[in-house]
Amino acid sequence: MRTFDFDLFVIGGGSGGVRAARMSAARGARVALAEVAELGGTCVNVGCIPKKLYSYAAGYAEAFHEAPGYGWNVGQPSFDWQVLKKHRAAEIKRLNNTYRALLDGPGVTMLPDWASLADAHTVVVDGKRHTAKNIIIATGGMPFVPQFVGREHVVVSDAMFDLEPFPKRLVVVGGGYIACEFASIFNGLGAQVTLLQRRTHILTEFDEDARAFLAGEMKKAGIDIRFNAQISSITRGADGLDVMLDRGMQLQADVVLGATGRVANTQGLGLENAGVALDDKGAIVVDAQYRSSVPSIYALGDVSTRLQLTPVALAEAMVVVDELFPDPKQARRPRRKVDYEFTPTAVFTHPNVGTCGYTEAGARQKFGEVTIYNSEFKALRHTLSGSKERTFMKIIVERKTDRVVGIHMVGADAGEIVQGFAVAMRAGATKACFDSTIGIHPTAAEEFVTMREPSP
DSSP states (O other): OOOOSEEEEEEOOBHHHHHHHHHHHHTTOOEEEEOSSOTBHHHHHHSHHHHHHHHHHHHHHHHHHHGGGGTOOOOOOOOOHHHHHHHHHHHHHHHHHHHHHHHHTTTOEEEOSOEEEEETTEEEETTEEEEEEEEEEOOOEEEOOOOOBTGGGEEOGGGGGGOSSOOSEEEEEOOSHHHHHHHHHHHHHTOEEEEEESSSSSOTTSOHHHHHHHHHHHHHTTOEEEESOOEEEEEEETTEEEEEETTSOEEEESEEEEOSOEEEOOTTSOHHHHTOOBOTTSOBOOOTTOBOSSTTEEEOGGGBSSOOOHHHHHHHHHHHHHHHSOOGGGTTSOOOOOOOTTOOEEEOSSSOEEEEEOOHHHHHHHHSSEEEEEEEEOOTTHHHHOOOOOEEEEEEEETTTOBEEEEEEESTTHHHHHHHHHHHHHTTOBHHHHHHSOOOTTOSGGGGGTOOSOOO
C-alpha cells in the first residue's frame, strides 16, 4: 500500500480551507495547508469583514444627520479616513492570528507559500514535493474586469480598503452586490459616487421588486445610478481620470472601481497536471461530495461550481471532512449534505437587503401558482429622524401548500431579521405559521407576521 506524507493537503487558507484542515486534524488526520497570503481568505482580509466594518463607518454619517430629530446636538462631525484604515487593519491582523491559532491547535502543518499540483497526489510548495492521499482545493475567487482602453486605471474591490488619498469622486462599474455595497459605503463616507450598470437594473439575481426598491433608496441617498451605461475608455487627465461612456458622455473621477464579477482562482494551480476538469467559466466541477473529476482531489467554496458565500464554503468543508474522516460519535447520523434551496444572504448597502428562498419570478417558474404579500412603510425610527428612508418587505407563498418559499427585505438590519426567518423556512413554515406567530412590537420584523392582504 502506498504511503503518503499527509492524509490531507489543503491548498488555500480561506474560511473553507481552514475549516477543512483544522477539523480533519482534530479527528486525527495528518494535515498540511498551504497559503501564500494572509490566513482568512477574501472574506477576512478584503471582503465580508472589512466591508461590513466600513459599512458601519458609513452608517455613522446617517446617524449624525438623524440625531437632531431626537434632541441631540452633535455639532459638525468630521471623518478621518486614516483612523478607519488603521483600526480596520488592526482587527484584520487579530483575525489572521486567530486563524493561525485554530490551525496550530490540532497540529496542522502550515506552508506559507504558493502551492501547485504535480499529479493527483503530489503538491509542490517552494520547490518541495509533498504527497497526500487526498487534496482539497480551496483557493477562492478573484475580481474580474473586462478588457477596454484604459483598463489599467481601474482598481478592484481588494484595493478599496487602503486607497490613498480618500477619493472625492468615485465611479463604480457594475451592478452586483459588491458594486452596490461599495457605492453605498463611499457615498456615506462623503464621496460623490456614480454607479454605472450595463443592464436596466441592479442585483440581477435578486427579486425584481426588492432590487428596484433598493435602487430608489440609493438614489435618494445621493448615488447617481446610470443604467444601460458602459465604459468605452479611461484616460488620465489634468483633473484625475476621464471616463468616457459608450454613448459619448464623459465623467471625471479620482478612482474607478471595477466590480463586474468574480471568477474562480484556478490559474497557476497545475490542475492540468492532475487532469482536474473545469467548467466553461473556469471553476472546478464537483459532485455532491465536492469531489472533482479526479477521485483524490476535492474543491469547495468559490473555486468550485456552487454558491459563492462564506457560510456555504464552511458547510461544504464539513461534508468533505465527514466523507474523508468520519466522526465515530456521529456514526448514526444521516450523511451530511448541503441543501442550497433556502440559503439566506444579505447585501450591506444603505439600506440593507436580506433575502431567503425564491424570487417571485423563480417561484412562479418552480411552483406555478403563488401568492405575493408586499409591504412598504417608514420605519418608526424615521418618524423623528427626518430621514426619507423607507422599508420594503415581501413574502412569496406557494399556493398549493401554503408554504413560504421566499422572503425579501430592504431596510435597516435586513440581514439580521431574515436570518431568523430562514430557520422557519428551512423547517417548512407555512403562511398560516407566520400569521399565527405573535409579533414583537414595535419592530420592523413584526411586519413579516402581520401581512394579511395579498398584493393585487
